Amino acid sequence: MNKDRLNMLRKIMELECSCIDLNLYLDMYPTDQNALMQYNTQAFQLMELKKQYGCMYGPLSNFGDAQSQYPFRWIEDPWPWEIEY
Template sequence: MKQCSNRSELLRRVQETGFACVDMNLYLDNHPEDKNAINVYNSLVNDFAQARCAYESRYGPLTNFGYAPSQYPWQWICQPWPWDREFNA
């Protein structure tokens, strides 16, 4: 996985690998016996998990439950959120 140094680069990596996982998942829905595609998918899932963990360990959770524990104080309310315009400026 490519090293990312700042928040926007980390978020972009999460988005890119997440999109690639969904794309491969759709392909595999129609080609379930494509062993090479399954290997690519598994590699992308690993890259996505690493990117998500790297982002969340530095900047807090990307979702409000299920993927990352919160530190004190409750991090979900910290701003800016990834979808806020101020974050992308």
């Protein structure tokens, strides 16, 4: 697997983790405007990066994240969870 693809996957995982953390924080402090702004910024970055990844390497999940090119790329190896870092 090429280095650019691995770096993109790592960034996706970092953003997902950060969004989860901010979501949990906002569950407790829903009026924290700074945290909400951070969450929205990172959620947008995550959506864009997943879209970019899907266009370049195929979808990360089998539904809804990205359209697939012909031939259907979801079945290509390695599956996202099979990648060794």
